[in-house]
Amino acid sequence: xxxxxxxxxxxxxxxxxxxxxxxxxxxxxxxxxxxxxxxxxxxxxxxxxxxxxxxxxxxxxxxxxxxxxxxxxxxxxxxxxxxxxxxxxxxxxxxxxxxxxxxxxxxxxxxxxxxxxxxxxxxxxxxxxxxxxxxxxxxxxxxxxxxxxxxxxxxxxxxxxxxxxxxxxxxxxxxxxxxxxxxxxxxxxxxxxxxxxxxxxxxxxxxxxxxxxxxxxxxxxxxxxxxxxxxxxxxxxxxxxxxxxxxxxxxxxxxxxxxxxxxxxxxxxxxxxxxxxxxxxxxxxxxxxxxxxxxxxxxxxxxxxxxxxxxxxxxxxxxxxxxxxxxxxxxxxxxxxxxxxxxxxxxxxxxxxxxxxxxxxxxxxxxxxxxxxxxxxxxxxxxxxxxxxxxxxxxxxxxxxxxxxxxxxxxxxxxxxxxxxxxxxxxxxxxxxxxxxxxxxxxxxxxxxxxxxxxxxxxxxxxxxxxxxxx
Numbered sequence: 001x002x003x004x005x006x007x008x009x010x011x012x013x014x015x016x017x018x019x020x021x022x023x024x025x026x027x028x029x030x031x032x033x034x035x036x037x038x039x040x041x042x043x044x045x046x047x048x049x050x051x052x053x054x055x056x057x058x059x060x061x062x063x064x065x066x067x068x069x070x071x072x073x074x075x076x077x078x079x080x081x082x083x084x085x086x087x088x089x090x091x092x093x094x095x096x097x098x099x100x101x102x103x104x105x106x107x108x109x110x111x112x113x114x115x116x117x118x119x120x121x122x123x124x125x126x127x128x129x130x131x132x133x134x135x136x137x138x139x140x141x142x143x144x145x146x147x148x149x150x151x152x153x154x155x156x157x158x159x160x161x162x163x164x165x166x167x168x169x170x171x172x173x174x175x176x177x178x179x180x181x182x183x184x185x186x187x188x189x190x191x192x193x194x195x196x197x198x199x200x201x202x203x204x205x206x207x208x209x210x211x212x213x214x215x216x217x218x219x220x221x222x223x224x225x226x227x228x229x230x231x232x233x234x235x236x237x238x239x240x241x242x243x244x245x246x247x248x249x250x251x252x253x254x255x256x257x258x259x260x261x262x263x264x265x266x267x268x269x270x271x272x273x274x275x276x277x278x279x280x281x282x283x284x285x286x287x288x289x290x291x292x293x294x295x296x297x298x299x300x301x302x303x304x305x306x307x308x309x310x311x312x313x314x315x316x317x318x319x320x321x322x323x324x325x326x327x328x329x330x331x332x333x334x335x336x337x338x339x340x341x342x343x344x345x346x347x348x349x350x351x352x353x354x355x356x357x358x359x360x361x362x363x364x365x366x367x368x369x370x371x372x373x374x375x376x377x378x379x380x381x382x383x384x385x386x387x388x389x390x391x392x393x394x395x396x397x398x399x400x401x402x403x404x405x406x407x408x409x410x411x412x413x414x415x416x417x418x419x420x421x422x423x424x425x426x427x428x429x430x431x432x433x434x435x436x437x438x439x440x441x442x443x444x445x446x447x448x449x450x451x452x453x454x455x456x457x458x459x460x461x462x463x464x465x466x467x468x469x470x471x
Contacts, residue, residue, distance in 0.1 A: 011035050013059055017094075023086040026079075030055040045079030047087070061091045067305030071371045081374075082348070085382035137218045140195065142364045146353035151195040151222075154260035154290065155343035155391050165349045168342075173201040176257055178413045179335070179395050180286050182206040186254040189213065189280060191243050192261025196223025196236075203227075203236035208255070212238035213246060243273065246280055253280055256287040263292050267317045270325035277396075278330050284400035287331065290393045292343075293319045298388040310376045319392055331396040335410070340390035347381035 014028060014035050025041035027034055030049045049055040054074040057065050066088065069075035077084045140151070147153060148166045156168035157175050176198065182188060184207035190199045193212030202208045214220050223238040256277055265273045277287050294316040319336070327333055354361070354374050361370055383389045
């Protein structure tokens with residue numbers, strides 16, 4: 001048999017698989033041979049298969065199968081990793097036979113049953129806490145090099161294409177506080193507060209009285225330490241508490257925010273989530289809910305790499321589903337804003353940081369963990385750019401019976417670029433604690449939340465003058 005005949009036999013399945021493909025040119029490189037999608041264009045990227053067995057999985061692909069091959073190192077991407085997801089979508093959207101659909105359903109159902117038996121019902125308190133821990137309870141030294149000193153794990157807000165990531169994240173915090181019309185002395189709760197950046201900003205710049213809650217113990221410890229280092233303990237603290245337990249607190253709040261948290265709630269639980277938020281607010285209070293939503297025409301995949309490896313039990317509602325749940329719970333919808341392109345840009349910058357700082361990150365986490373996050377964020381960036389998903393800030397009001405509302409416009413939210421006035425806007429200063437380990441005091445319904453490593457850079461939010469941002 002001639003070499004040409006052998007090559008023809010090898011490439012025939014690929015020619016059939018990608019018949020009609022019109023995306024970016026790419027190549028496939030199994031061991032000892034290669035194939036290109038275009039004979040007249042240079043490949044934008046190459047899919048490199050380390051073994052023939054892994055290459056064969058491409059011919060009957062699934063999201064979890066190819067994802068596992070990448071995180072294990074059996075599959076690699078050389079070149080533009082974002083463009084590779086166009087090929088993935090082509091494969092996943094092709095016609096799937098009845099046999100493959102049945103196998104996918106059986107696989108999904110078996111995984112769901114195993115989770116129910118070992119971790120309890122979906123979106124129970126215990127299982128939700130385990131899911132959050134799975135995603136967020138890596139060492140903070142892993143997150144800080146690619147998130148930056150703000151430690152904000154949500155979409156930044158880019159006023160223009162020249163804005164860097166740190167400035168865009170600070171602008172996002174400012175926009176949230178402006179939308180909430182946050183005033184000195186306002187009682188403010190941040191639901192799912194992460195490492196405390198919004199809480200610190202609201203307390204230091206807007207002089208609010210802030211409580212943050214999270215079901216990640218590691219995040220609570222770091223947030224408590226940052227608050228202590230910012231000397232804001234008199235008006236800001238963070239505790240380990242879930243949103244369903246927040247109603248046990250004696251206070252009601254003037255303002256609430258939930259940024260990048262409600263993806264963990266579950267579509268069926270959204271009405272209960274919004275009812276809890278409504279009951280946490282005093283009459284006339286505002287709630288800014290920001291989270292990722294699924295496009296109405298984008299179906300939920302039962303075999304999901306993200307569900308299995310990254311966000312266990314995460315569910316993306318459509319915008320319509322979330323608005324219906326909020327309004328049905330008693331909220332008045334005051335404003336909706338999509339920041340889809342902003343999240344795509346944020347993710348691209350995170351991916352760049354991950355790639356540039358990979359050698360240092362591998363001192364903290366395994367290569368498998370690093371590759372999982374790289375694949376997850378690059379794929380998410382591609383999904384935002386396609387429009388399959390978006391992120392929306394929704395401003396909600398708990399009506400005050402008999403209260404006459406003031407006329408409001410959006411102009412004040414977007415007025416006053418931070419760079420235009422150094423006398424009225426927040427800045428960020430990064431510093432390192434090198435001498436000794438400082439004790440972080442927070443609570444798990446009153447308990448002390450531990451220590452933080454001495455070498456961690458952290459963020460201190462300061463106001464350049466005695467003036468607060470003009471609104």
